[in-house]
Amino acid sequence: MFDQVLVQDWQNLLSIAATILFIIAFAMALLRVFTLDSKALSHAENLPLEPESRANH
Amino acid sequence: MHDVASEPVGSKTTVVYDDGIVRQFMLVSIFWGIVAMLIGVLIATQLAFWPANFNTRWITFGRIRPLHTNAGIFAFVGNMMFAGIYYSTQRLVKARLPSRFLSLLHFWGWQLIIVAAAITLPLGLTRGKEYAELIWPINIAVAVIWLVFAANFFWLLARRNERSLYVAIWFYIASIVTVTVLYVVNHLSIPTSLTHSYPIFGGVQDALVQWWYGHNAVAFFLTTPILGIMYYFLPKAAERPVYSYRLSIVHFWSLVFVYIWAGPHHLLNTALPSWLQSLGMVFSLMLWAPSWGGMLNGLLTLRGAWDKLRTDPVLKFFAAGVTFYGMATFEGPLLAIKSVNALAHYSDWIIGHVHSGALGWNGFMAAGMFYFLAPRLWNRKLYSVPLANMHFWLGLVGILLYIASMWVSGVTQGLMLSATKEGGTVLAYPNFIDAVLATRAMMWTRAAGGALYLSGFFMLAYNVVMTARGAEPVNGTVEVFVQEHEDREMSFLAGFFNVPVVFTFLTIIFATGWAALGGFPGGLCLVGLVAVVLFALILAQSQGIGYAQWYERLLENALPFTSLTIATVLVGGAVQIIPTVMIDKAESIEGVRQIPYTPLELAGRDIYIREGCYLCHSQMIRTLTGDVLRYGDYSKLGESIYDHPFQWGSKRIGPDLARIGGKYPDVWHFEHMQNPRNVTPGSIMPNYPWLYTDKTDVDALPNKIAVQRIIGVPYPASLTSDAISRSVDAQERSIVSDLKNQGALIQPDREIVALIAYLQKVGKSEKVATPAQLSRQPATAQENSTGH
Numbered sequence: 001m002f003d004q005v006l007v008q009d010w011q012n013l014l015s016i017a018a019t020i021l022f023i024i025a026f027a028m029a030l031l032r033v034f035t036l037d038s039k040a041l042s043h044a045e046n047l048p049l050e051p052e053s054r055a056n057h
Numbered sequence: 058m059h060d061v062a063s064e065p066v067g068s069k070t071t072v073v074y075d076d077g078i079v080r081q082f083m084l085v086s087i088f089w090g091i092v093a094m095l096i097g098v099l100i101a102t103q104l105a106f107w108p109a110n111f112n113t114r115w116i117t118f119g120r121i122r123p124l125h126t127n128a129g130i131f132a133f134v135g136n137m138m139f140a141g142i143y144y145s146t147q148r149l150v151k152a153r154l155p156s157r158f159l160s161l162l163h164f165w166g167w168q169l170i171i172v173a174a175a176i177t178l179p180l181g182l183t184r185g186k187e188y189a190e191l192i193w194p195i196n197i198a199v200a201v202i203w204l205v206f207a208a209n210f211f212w213l214l215a216r217r218n219e220r221s222l223y224v225a226i227w228f229y230i231a232s233i234v235t236v237t238v239l240y241v242v243n244h245l246s247i248p249t250s251l252t253h254s255y256p257i258f259g260g261v262q263d264a265l266v267q268w269w270y271g272h273n274a275v276a277f278f279l280t281t282p283i284l285g286i287m288y289y290f291l292p293k294a295a296e297r298p299v300y301s302y303r304l305s306i307v308h309f310w311s312l313v314f315v316y317i318w319a320g321p322h323h324l325l326n327t328a329l330p331s332w333l334q335s336l337g338m339v340f341s342l343m344l345w346a347p348s349w350g351g352m353l354n355g356l357l358t359l360r361g362a363w364d365k366l367r368t369d370p371v372l373k374f375f376a377a378g379v380t381f382y383g384m385a386t387f388e389g390p391l392l393a394i395k396s397v398n399a400l401a402h403y404s405d406w407i408i409g410h411v412h413s414g415a416l417g418w419n420g421f422m423a424a425g426m427f428y429f430l431a432p433r434l435w436n437r438k439l440y441s442v443p444l445a446n447m448h449f450w451l452g453l454v455g456i457l458l459y460i461a462s463m464w465v466s467g468v469t470q471g472l473m474l475s476a477t478k479e480g481g482t483v484l485a486y487p488n489f490i491d492a493v494l495a496t497r498a499m500m501w502t503r504a505a506g507g508a509l510y511l512s513g514f515f516m517l518a519y520n521v522v523m524t525a526r527g528a529e530p531v532n533g534t535v536e537v538f539v540q541e542h543e544d545r546e547m548s549f550l551a552g553f554f555n556v557p558v559v560f561t562f563l564t565i566i567f568a569t570g571w572a573a574l575g576g577f578p579g580g581l582c583l584v585g586l587v588a589v590v591l592f593a594l595i596l597a598q599s600q601g602i603g604y605a606q607w608y609e610r611l612l613e614n615a616l617p618f619t620s621l622t623i624a625t626v627l628v629g630g631a632v633q634i635i636p637t638v639m640i641d642k643a644e645s646i647e648g649v650r651q652i653p654y655t656p657l658e659l660a661g662r663d664i665y666i667r668e669g670c671y672l673c674h675s676q677m678i679r680t681l682t683g684d685v686l687r688y689g690d691y692s693k694l695g696e697s698i699y700d701h702p703f704q705w706g707s708k709r710i711g712p713d714l715a716r717i718g719g720k721y722p723d724v725w726h727f728e729h730m731q732n733p734r735n736v737t738p739g740s741i742m743p744n745y746p747w748l749y750t751d752k753t754d755v756d757a758l759p760n761k762i763a764v765q766r767i768i769g770v771p772y773p774a775s776l777t778s779d780a781i782s783r784s785v786d787a788q789e790r791s792i793v794s795d796l797k798n799q800g801a802l803i804q805p806d807r808e809i810v811a812l813i814a815y816l817q818k819v820g821k822s823e824k825v826a827t828p829a830q831l832s833r834q835p836a837t838a839q840e841n842s843t844g845h
Contacts (some may be wrong), residue, residue, distance in 0.1 A: 019339070020568075021565075021568055021628065022311075022314055022315060022340075022343070025310060025311075025314045025625065026307075026310070026311055026314070028310075029306060029307050029309075029310035029311065030307060032306065033303045033304075033306050033307055036302075036303060036306075040221065041302050041303070043221060044221045044223055044224070044302055045292075045298040045299055045302040046298055047149055047219065047221065047223045048145070048148070048149065048223065048225075048288075048289050048290075048292045048293050048298075048299075049292060049293065049296070049297075049298060050148075050151075050535070051535075052074075052148065052533045052534060052535045053533070053534050053535070054433070054436055054531040054532065054533055054534065055073055055531060055532055055533075055534045
C-alpha cells in the first residue's frame with residue numbers, strides 16, 4: 001500500500017557501520033575499565049567524600 | 058580577576074570556594090521553577106477548560122506552551138545545573154572558580170536571556186521549532202553566554218589542584234561541548250528582520266536537524282549534567298562512594314556515544330527515509346543498557362544506607378529521582394519501537410513520558426540538591442525537615458497523578474484514532490473530537506497532579522528562604538597541597554593534536570568514508586582504516602606505551618578528553634545529517650513537489666507559526682492505516698521541501714492538517730477561528746478574536762521572500778515588491794469576496810484572510826516525474842498540478 005522513500009544503497013551501510021563503531025567504542029571503554037589501577041580507582045571514587053570546612057562569606 | 062583567596066602555608070594552600078554564585082543560581086532556579094510550573098498548570102487547565110485562554114493573545118495556549126517548556130528546561134533546570142556544576146566541580150578539582158567577573162556575566166546574562174524569552178514568546182515572536190523557539194538575537198546571546206560558562210568551567214579545570222578528573226566532570230564536559238554543537242546547528246537561520254528569521258534547513262532536513270537537537274537537548278541538557286550531579290551529590294549525601302566507579306566509566310562512554318544517534322525516533326512512520334528511522338530505533342533500544350547501568354549505579358550507592366531514607370529528605374528525593382530516571386529511560390526506548398510508536402506518537406503518552414523525566418528525574422534531583430545545599434551554603438540546619446518530607450510526598454503523588462492520567466489519555470487517543478472496522482476499511486471513530494471528549498477527565502487529573510507538584514515547590518521555596526533568613530552565607534574551604542604535575546602539562550595545541558586524539562579522528566574519518574562512499578573510494582577508506590589501526594598498534598608497541606597509559610593521560614588532561622568527546626558526539630550527528638543534506642532531492646520527493654506559497658499564503662503561514670498552531674496540529678500523515686483513512690494519502694518528502702521551518706509537529710491535540718487545503722470552504726475557517734465550537738461542538742481550541750482586527754504585515758514580505766530565495770525556495774525574480782503587493786491584493790480580494798458570498802464580512806487586510814489563504818494551500822503540490830521516470834519515458838514526462 002505504501003511506497004517507501006527511495007533509499008540509496010550506500011545509506012544502508014550506515015546503520016551497520018554505526019553499530020560496528022559503537023561496539024569498538026564500547027570495547028575500548030570496557031578494556032580500560034578492566035585495566036584500571038585499583039589505587040587510582042579508590043582515589044577517584046572517594047573524591048566527592050573529601051572533607052571541607054566553612055568560612056564566613 | 059584572579060581572586061582566589063589563598064594563603065600559602067608551606068606547600069599547602071587554603072582554597073576558599075566561590076559559593077556565592079552557587080547560592081545565586083540556586084535561588085533563581087527555584088524562582089523560575091515555580092514560574093515554569095505555574096504556566097504548566099495554566100496550560101494544563103486550558104486543555105481541560107478552554108475559556109482559561111481568556112480570549113487573550115498573550116496567554117493563549119499556543120504562545121505560552123513554549124514559555125512553559127523554555128522556562129522549565131533553560132530557566133529551572135539550566136540554573137539548577139549551573140549551581141550543581143559550580144558547587145561540585147570546585148570541590149572535585151580543589152580550586153576556586155577563577156573569575157568572579159565571568160561567573161557574574163554568566164549569571165546575569167542567563168537571567169537576561171530568560172527575561173527576554175518571557176517577553177518575546179507571549180508576543181508571538183518565535184522561530185516555530187520546539188524548544189528552539191527563541192528569536193535569533195536571543196539565540197546569539199545564548200551562544201555567547203554558554204561560551205562564557207564554558208570558559209569559566211575549563212579555566213577552573215586548568216587551575217585544578219587535583220590530578221584526576223572525577224566521572225561527574227566527564228558528564229559536565231560532554232554536556233558543554235555537545236549542547237554547543239547542537240544549539241548552533243539547529244539555530245542556523247537567516248534574519249528577515251530584528252525579530253524574525255527563517256531556518257536554513259527545510260522540510261525533512263529541518264525535521265531531522267530539529268529532532269537531532271530536540272532529543273539531544275533532553276540528553277545533554279536534562280540528563281548528562283544531572284547524571285554528573287548524581288555522581289557527586291548522591292555519594293556525598295549517602296556518605297559512601299559510588300557503587301561502582303568502573304560501571305560509571307562504561308556508563309559515560311556508552312551513553313554519550315549512543316544518545317546522539319537516537320533523534321530520528323521522533324519521526325518514526327513519517328516521510329523520513331526508512332534507514333534513518335531504523336537507525337534511530339536501534340540506537341534508542343541500545344540506550345536501555347547504559348541508562349539502566351547508570352540508574353543501578355546510583356541506587357546501589359545507597360547500599361547500607363537505605364534506613365536513612367526514612368529520615369533524610371535529601372536521600373528520599375535522590376532515590377526517587379534516580380528511580381524516575383530508570384523508569385523514563387525504560388519507557389523511552391519502548392516508545393521508540395516503531396509499532397509502539399505508531400500508537401503512542403502524537404498522543405498524551407509522550408507528554409506523560411516527558412514529565413516522568415522532567416518532574417521525576419530533573420525536579421526531584423533539583424529538590425534533593427537544594428535541600429542538601431541550603432544548610433551548607435548558609436551554615437544552618439534546614440528550617441523544617443517535616444516540610445521537606447511533605448514536599449516529597451505531595452510531589453510524588455502529583456507526578457503519579459500526572460503520568461498515570463497521561464498514560465490513560467495517550468493510550469485512549471492512540472487506540473481510538475487508529476481503530477478501524479469492516480476489515481480495516483472504515484474508521485471506528487471518524488470524528489477526532491470523540492477522542493478529545495473521551496479524555497477530558499484525564500486533562501483535569503493532569504492539571505490537579507501538576508498543581509500538587511507545584512505546591513510542593515512552594516514549600517521548598519519557603520523552606521530554603523527560612524533557612525537562609527538571618528543566616529550568614531558561608532563558603533566552603535579546603536587545604537590543598539599545590540603539586541606540580543609536569544607529566545600532565547599539555548599546551549593548548551597539544552591538547553587537540555596528540556597521538557591518541559589524531560588516531561581517533563583518523564579512524565572516524567576512514568570508517569565514515571568506508572561506510573558512506575562505497576566503490577573504489579570506499580575501499581581506499583577501508584585500507585586507510587586498517588592502516589591507521591595497525592600503525593597505532595605498532596607505535597604503541599615500539600614506544601612501550603600501554604593503552605591504559607594513553608587513556609590515563611587523556612583523562613588527566615581536559616582538552617584531549619574534550620576533543621575525544623566532541624568526536625564521539627559529532628560522528629553520530631554527521632552520519633545522520635550529512636547524507637540527508639546530500640540526498641538527491643529530485644530522486645527523493647516521491648514524484649510530488651510542494652508549490653511555493655504565494656506572498657499572502659506565506660504571511661498566513663507566519664501567523665500560523667506565531668500562534669503556535671504546530672503545537673496542537675501536525676502536518677504529517679504517517680504511513681499508517683488509521684492516519685491514511687482519517688487524513689488522506691500519506692505525506693511525501695516532496696510535499697514539505699520548501700517549508701522553513703518544517704511543520705510536521707509532535708502532538709495532535711487537534712487533527713492533522715497536512716491535507717486541510719480545500720477540505721472546507723473559506724467560511725468554515727472564518728467561523729472556526731472566531732469560535733471553534735461554532736463548527737466543532739466540544740472543541741478545546743481557543744478563540745482567536747485578534748485575527749479579525751489586526752492587519753496582515755505585508756510590508757515585511759519583500760524581505761521574507763528575498764530570504765526564502767536565499768535558502769532555496771524558487772521564487773521568480775519577477776516577484777518584486779510591487780508584484781508582491783499586487784499578488785497580496787488580488788488574493789485578499791478573492792478570499793473576501795468568497796467569504797461575502799457565504800455571509801461573512803471582513804476587511805481584506807485582516808490577518809484571518811492571510812491565515813485562510815495559507816490553510817487552503819496546505820497539502821497542495823504538483824506531480825513531477827523523477828529523473829528515473831524521465832529516463833524511462835522521456836517523451837511523456839510532464840508536470841500536472843494537483844491538490845490532494
